[in-house]
Amino acid sequence: MLTFPVVAGVLEQGLVYSLMALGVFITFRxxxxxxxxxxxxxPLGAAVCAKMITSGYDPFLALIVSLAAGLIxxxxxxxxxxxxxxxxxxxxxxxxxxLYSVNLRIMGRANIPLLRQPTFITILEETGLPxxxxxxxxxxxxxxxxxxxxxWFLHTEIxxxxxxxxxxxxxxxxxxxxxxxxxxxxxxxxxGLVALSGGLVAQYQGFADVGMGIGTIVAGLASVIIGEVLLxxxxxxxxxxxxxxxxxxxxxxxxxxLRLGFAPTDLKLVTAVLVIIALAAPNLSRSRRQSKxxxxxxxxxxxxxxxxxx
Amino acid sequence: xxxxxxxxKTFNLDTPSPNPALRGIDLHLEPGEFVxxxxxxxxxxxxxxxxxxxxxxxxxxxxxxxxxxxxNWPEHKRASLIGRxxxxxxxxxxxxxxxEENLAMAAKRGERRGFARGVNVxxxxxxxxxxxxxxxxLENRLSDKVKLLSGGQRQSLTLLMATISRPKLLLxxxxxxxxxxxxxxxxxxxxxxxxKSAGLTVLMVTHNMEHALNTGTRTVMMHEGQIIxxxxxxxxxxxxxxxxxxxxxxxxxxxxxxxxxLLG
Ligand SMILES: Nc1ncnc2c1ncn2[C@@H]1O[C@H](COP(=O)(O)OP(=O)(O)OP(=O)(O)O)[C@@H](O)[C@H]1O
Ligand SMILES: [Mg+2]
Numbered sequence: 001m002l003t004f005p006v007v008a009g010v011l012e013q014g015l016v017y018s019l020m021a022l023g024v025f026i027t028f029r030x031x032x033x034x035x036x037x038x039x040x041x042x043p044l045g046a047a048v049c050a051k052m053i054t055s056g057y058d059p060f061l062a063l064i065v066s067l068a069a070g071l072i073x074x075x076x077x078x079x080x081x082x083x084x085x086x087x088x089x090x091x092x093x094x095x096x097x098x099l100y101s102v103n104l105r106i107m108g109r110a111n112i113p114l115l116r117q118p119t120f121i122t123i124l125e126e127t128g129l130p131x132x133x134x135x136x137x138x139x140x141x142x143x144x145x146x147x148x149x150x151x152w153f154l155h156t157e158i159x160x161x162x163x164x165x166x167x168x169x170x171x172x173x174x175x176x177x178x179x180x181x182x183x184x185x186x187x188x189x190x191x192g193l194v195a196l197s198g199g200l201v202a203q204y205q206g207f208a209d210v211g212m213g214i215g216t217i218v219a220g221l222a223s224v225i226i227g228e229v230l231l232x233x234x235x236x237x238x239x240x241x242x243x244x245x246x247x248x249x250x251x252x253x254x255x256x257x258l259r260l261g262f263a264p265t266d267l268k269l270v271t272a273v274l275v276i277i278a279l280a281a282p283n284l285s286r287s288r289r290q291s292k293x294x295x296x297x298x299x300x301x302x303x304x305x306x307x308x309x310x
Numbered sequence: 311x312x313x314x315x316x317x318x319k320t321f322n323l324d325t326p327s328p329n330p331a332l333r334g335i336d337l338h339l340e341p342g343e344f345v346x347x348x349x350x351x352x353x354x355x356x357x358x359x360x361x362x363x364x365x366x367x368x369x370x371x372x373x374x375x376x377x378x379x380x381x382n383w384p385e386h387k388r389a390s391l392i393g394r395x396x397x398x399x400x401x402x403x404x405x406x407x408x409x410e411e412n413l414a415m416a417a418k419r420g421e422r423r424g425f426a427r428g429v430n431v432x433x434x435x436x437x438x439x440x441x442x443x444x445x446x447x448l449e450n451r452l453s454d455k456v457k458l459l460s461g462g463q464r465q466s467l468t469l470l471m472a473t474i475s476r477p478k479l480l481l482x483x484x485x486x487x488x489x490x491x492x493x494x495x496x497x498x499x500x501x502x503x504x505x506k507s508a509g510l511t512v513l514m515v516t517h518n519m520e521h522a523l524n525t526g527t528r529t530v531m532m533h534e535g536q537i538i539x540x541x542x543x544x545x546x547x548x549x550x551x552x553x554x555x556x557x558x559x560x561x562x563x564x565x566x567x568x569x570x571x572l573l574g
Contacts, residue, residue, distance in 0.1 A: 157423035160407070160415050167404040174363065175471075176389030176420040234455075 008136050010255050014248030015139035016204060017219065019146060020197035021247040022240065024220030026190035029239070030154075032166040033081075035187060036092030036217055038194045040099035041073040043213035045195030047103045050112035050208035059120045063199045070195020071188045073099055078184030103210050110210045119203035135204060142200075146193070147240055154236045162186050163236075194220075215268045222271050223247040225278040311511040312339040312362070312479055317371035319361055319535075331357040333535035335371070339479075344505060344512040344526030348519060348554075353532040355515045359481045362513070364388045376478040390420025393472035395465070395485040402468030405457035409448060409467065412456055413437045416471030440470060444500065462493035466500055473504050480505065482514040498525065519551040529554075533562055 020042060027035035045066035052062035073095060080091035104110065124134045153159045164172035165182040173179050194216070202208040227246025233239040250271075257270050317335040320328050331354045339345060347355050361368050362375075364385035373381045375391045396402055403412050414429045414437075434452060441449040444466050448459075456464060465485060472480060482501065486494035502525065505512055516522050522529050528542035531554075538561045541549065 153425075155428055156425045157414075157418055157428050158425060160411055160428040161423050163407060164404040164415055167406050168401070171402055171404060172415065173386050174389055174392075174394050175415055175418070176386050177415075177423070178384075178386045 004132070008132070010252050011248065012135045012139055012204070014251040015136075015143045015244075016197060016200050017251060018143055018197075018223065018244040018247035019200070020194045020216060021220045021223035021243050021250075022146065022150065023190040023192075023194035023197070024217065025224050025239070025243045026186055026193070028221065029224060030163055030166050031183060031186040031190075033088050033183060033187065034092070035074075035077060035190065036089065037073055037077045037095035037099070037187075037191060038092075038220060039213045039216045040096040040103065041070045041191040041195045041213075042198035042201075042216045043103050043208070043210055044069050044073055044099055044106075045198030045200075046202035046208035046212060047106040047112075047198075047210070048195070049199035049202045050114060051106050051108075053114060053117050053119065053203070054112060059118055059123060059203060063120070063196060063203075066199030067192045067196040070198075071192040073195065074187035074189065074191030075184060077191070078187040081187075082180035082183055100210070107208060107210065111207060113207045114203060115206055119206075120200075121203065139200070143244060147244065150240050151237050154240075158185075215271065218268070218271050218275055219250065222275050222278070223250045225275065226250055226253075229278065311341040311343070311376060312337070312513070313372075313374040314338070314362070315372045315374075317358070317361055317373065318369045319357060319366070320369055323369070331535050332361060332368070335535075335537060337530065337537060339511055339513070341511055342509050343528055344510075345514070345528045345530060346522040346526045347513060347515045347530055347532060348517070348522045349532035354535040355532055356483055357535075358532070359394075359483050359513065359515065362479070363392055363394055363481060387420075391478045392481060393419070393475075393477035393479070394481045395468050395472050395483070397484040397487050399461040399464040399468065399488055402471065403456045403464055406455060408453045408455055409441070409459075410434060410437050410452040412467065412471060413440075413474065416474045419475040419477070440474070444470065460493075462489050462497060465489060465493075465497050469497065469500060469504065473508060473510065476508055476510070478511065480510045480512045482512065484515050484517060487517065501525075519554055523549055523551065523554065531558060531561070533558075538562070538564075 020038070023038060024035075027033045027038075048066045048069045049059070049062040052065060053059055076098075077091045077095040080086045080094060081088050084091075086094065120138060121134055124138055125131050129137065154163060161172060161177045162182050162185065164175075165177065165179045165186070169179045172182075198213070201212070223246040224243055225246070226249050227233070227242030227244070228239075230249065231238060231242040231245060233242040253274070254267055254271075257267060258264065262270060314335050314337040317332050318330070319332040320330045322329050335358060337345075347358070349355050360366065362373060364380070364383060364387075368381070371381070372379060375388075378391070380388050380391065394402075404415070407415075410429050410433075414433055417433065437452060438449045441452070446463055446466060448463060448467065451458075456467065459467065465488075469485070485501070486497045489497060498521065501514075504510070512526065514526060516525075523546065528540070529546060530537050530541075531539035539557055
């Protein structure tokens with residue numbers, strides 16, 4: 001049942017995918033920018049890693065290049081939105097579609113296996129670390145570093161400007177910040193993290209597949225929302241932590257769903273339903289309250305009360 | 311300090327119903343002048359302030375602030391010279407960020423932002439002192455989120471943020487209109503106090519005629535995108551609200567007649 005490999009497996013997945021979830025958190029929550037390009041920058045990172053490793057490059061170097069590739073993907077979405085004034089959703093979709101072809105170009109085919117190839121796991125094992133702890137230790141250290149850097153960054157002057165750009169762009173512009181530049185920066189950063197996560201997943205599971213990014217955005221959102229519901233974060237430090245915790249819980253839920261007998265192919269449906277419930281819950285309870293209020297007030301019209309509005 | 315020459319702005323220019331909101335505004339402010347702007351709804355008061363702040367490009371004219379021609383500067387660049395407070399208390403602050411974070415962002419107005427800590431011990435002490443001067447008890451709530459504050463508190467904070475780095479020009483757009491009378495009074499007094507101690511040059515839009523006359527050093531009246539009346543000094547000191555209203559109906563009649571003349 002709950003043997004060490006099983007528990008470790010869930011934790012490892014929660015950690016490695018939390019980097020992706022942090023990317024989604026940066027766009028959705030900090031920038032208030034619904035960025036769909038992550039569905040393609042995740043496999044982009046995987047594609048870059050797989051191609052570089054099978055071409056004989058160092059697996060760690062491959063991770064860095066994955067990160068850089070993701071940065072460029074986010075940059076593209078940001079420029080489409082800010083320079084060409086394409087709406088945020090459409091800009092993300094355009095990048096996503098374009099990158100699908102790019103990912104196939106990079107890989108040369110739809111799937112690259114990494115069996116018997118060097119990965120960060122094989123390299124770290126050679127250093128003498130106990131084999132079964134390697135992925136867990138590596139992911140944990142990496143996520144810890146990313147969290148600390150993100151906490152620090154979001155409290156710098158630029159970090160403040162980034163957060164204010166999502167909160168009140170008019171106000172921070174009137175304080176002299178170029179909000180377009182902030183958006184591009186945030187999107188690049190977010191997609192860099194997502195692609196890094198993709199690269200790590202490819203090395204961890206031993207293959208890259210062009211379709212592995214489908215549903216990334218929804219899984220990321222699920223993690224963000226689960227974390228918020230559970231921890232009610234009131235500070236940036238706690239918000240970042242809640243995303244990581246949310247990612248772990250989400251992977252646990254997926255694991256349990258599989259145990260309950262859901263087919264792996266059903267998981268995207270399960271995730272989507274989960275996110276729908278989480279997003280709808282506040283609105284549903286509010287409209288119920290409001291209809292009660294309306295009922296109590298009889299037939300009188302209550303100005304400004306919009307049942308079910310947001 | 312501020313020089314506007316022939317500012318014109320027409321909204322919906324390329325549509326069947328163009329809307330000329332500003333029609334050749336000329337206005338010159340000396341350093342330290344505090345001008346109140348009055349005029350009926352839709353006269354173009356907010357549009358004028360938006361044009362100066364660079365929210366949209368103007369169709370013609372020149373805007374010079376502190377000797378620099380800023381006509382073609384983007385909005386965020388003008389921020390180094392111009393501070394603003396809007397009518398809506400929600401507009402001037404980032405609600406999900408703390409009081410000290412908001413003040414810190416304002417303290418860096420128009421400067422390069424880098425990787426230094428946004429708030430440090432020194433700035434925190436300075437903010438605490440400034441907030442204590444407001445007398446609202448905010449000095450003990452530095453790390454509270456701004457969304458927890460009342461409208462009056464938020465507007466006082468916005469005022470502090472607009473003036474913390476001594477802008478060359480302060481633009482106030484009915485910044486007390488959304489507050490209850492007592493709070494509005496307090497924020498108005500705070501405005502006078504800050505403007506006086508920092509010697510700022512100000513343009514303030516208000517619908518309160520009495521306010522318009524007894525605040526600041528000069529009053530202009532706008533109507534249909536033009537400045538139709540401009541009074542300062544002794545003449546203004548002797549003016550009552552009734553005089554102002556009389557002047558307004560007389561001038562508005564004239565401008566209507568002018569229009570008819572032009573159209574005819
Ligand atoms: N962004 C905009 N797009 C289109 N039309 C606009 C815009 N801003 C203002 N207008 C129009 O310009 C005219 C002047 O509006 P403005 O807001 O400047 O009036 P105001 O003097 O501030 O009035 P109030 O006292 O009601 O605030 C109005 O006809 C308004 O509809
Ligand atoms: Mg207005």
